[in-house]
Amino acid sequence: MEKLDAVIIATDLYKEAPGAGIRDQARLSVQGHPATMEFMLHYFQTGRDPGKATEKLSKERQQRNPLPLNGPYLHQYLQRRGYNTQVIPFFSLQKKRLLELLEKQPRSVVISTTFFPFAPQIEAVAAFVKENARDAILIAGGIQIWKSYRTRNLLEKGSIAPDIQESIFRDHYLLDLTRPSFLDILVVSDQGEYTLAQLLQRIRQGGDYHNMNNIAYFDKGKWNLNPVKAEPNDFMDELMDWEQLPPDFTNEEIPVHAGTGCPFRCAFCDFCMLRPVRRKPIESLIQEIRSIPPVDGVRQVFFTDDNLFFSIRHLREFCRKILKAELTLKWRAFVRVDTVTEETAELLARSGCMECILGVESGDAEMLVRMNKSTSPETALAAVTHLNKVGINTQSTLLVGFPGETEQSIQNTINLLNAYPTDGPGIHAYYPFFFLVTPLASVASLESRSRYKLKGYLDQWSHYTMCSKEAMNAVLKICDSTKMELSPIYHGERVVNWLSAEKQKRVIFLRNKINRLQRRIIPEEPEEPLWKELEGIFSSVEWE
Secondary structure, X not given: OOOOOEEEEEEOOOOOOOOHHHHHHOOOEEOOEEOOHHHHHHHHHOOOOHHHHHHHHHHHHHHOOOOOOHHHHHHHHHXXXXXXXXXXXXXXXXXXXXXXXHOOOOOEEEEEOOOOOOHHHXXXXXXXXXXXXXXXXXXXXXXXXXXXXXXXXXXXXXXXXXXXXXXXXXXXXXXXXXXXXXXXXEEOOOOOHHHHHHHHHHHHHXXXXXXXXXXXXXXXXXXXXXXXXXXXOOHHHOOOOHHHOOHHHOOOOEEEOOEEOOOOOOOOOOOOOOOOOEEOOHHHHHHHHHOOOOEOOEEEEEEOOOOOOOOHHHHHHHHHHHHHHOOOEEEEEEEOHHHOOHHHHHHHHHOOEEEEEEEEEOOOHHHHHHHOOOOOHHHHHHHHHHHHHOOOEEEEEEXXXXXXXXXXXXXXXXXXXXXXXXXXXXXXXXXXEEOOEOOOOHHHOHHHHHHHOOEEEEOEEEOOOOEHHHHHHHHHHHHHHOOOOOEEOOOOOOOOOOOOHHHHHHHHHHHHHHHHHHOOOOOOOOOHHHHHHHHHHHHOOOOO
């Protein structure tokens, strides 16, 4: 049997951003389990047995966790170049499979850090691998390593505040070059796949890789960082061919990436400057989508770009070409509110768009200016209204606690949410994120820290109008003050196809009402009639 060149670990189970405990207070739960649509279906169909419901749901989730793109992409990229690779999509879920592959003594194990935001998480995975495959060379690359390198650049320029350097050193690589690691090599590039392929070739041949560009290697107690240069590869030409991948990669919603980079410069974002703006031709995207095997006659796609469209013109061109291609496609994506008009909402719906994730961020016009969002509350409300009219669901992301946030700006955000339409065919949810201080965001620059009197790092901070504890309370206030027809995000929940939109909206209302009754923030009334109504909704669903 041909020896494995690499086992690729793509990600681990999603862990919600800081503040999950606060948001959980606003979500209904049953004996500690979030009352998602799917959980409640099993809960009521097992006679209100939360244990059996959780067991059924866990089995289903293991079979169809949302697939991360980085694993299949690297797997296909390397196989096209003659390397023998296997993918572990989720580290925690597939440890048994990983151990089986490690017993085959692969030459290397590659950890893609796209969804591992901090070094300690990566080290925990690397420690497990090293314990079970001591001879394998451990390689890490991807966004977290590239962020670490860019953070190192800022540190060398003296652009990181001294009071947060210790924490930043803990969470990043390449800042303390003497810190021990279970990793052997870091691929340091905004892309990295070309360097990885060259590295695997040298490892296969037993050659020396220590002089390669775009790597750091740990030797004699320290990291040695080689020159970092642009790679001679073109992401635009590397199209996924989903038909050539194992069936278990294509039985759920498929992630598709339309390009890299973002032309906008939101002050809180630490991604927008990481990569140049590159976009695949729409014809190439259509070719890639055609390769996705339909499930029940439909291709389900999630476009993973931070902004799928940069302009109304781009949106029109995309939707018209998708329509012309007749792809039997249902899709969702991150969409800017200023690209949604009455006309473009209709185009989106006709092209198969089912949900738009909207970066609303705030209902306060001055806050949006400070964030450099280049949008307005009125534009956001118009976008949701147009999408609601044509039956496209929305998720509105909110950023709570950015410098300048006050009780009035929080109230303005609540007012915006409460102006959302709820009587049409669309289902609308919202997700209040905490402001996080990250070193690569422009708001974390020394100039901005001085201007806003900003101190601290990640979710522990203060500035001239608010502190992180007050922001946590503000998140709960938003959830508790928003009308009950809107749903706070329940992680892992999507709009389902086995309940009508009207019934799902009724479930959302009942969940919110029971939660607020339990927490005594609305006038007391009996809960059981509400649970009975929920039971009637879910007991009528036929489920195999």
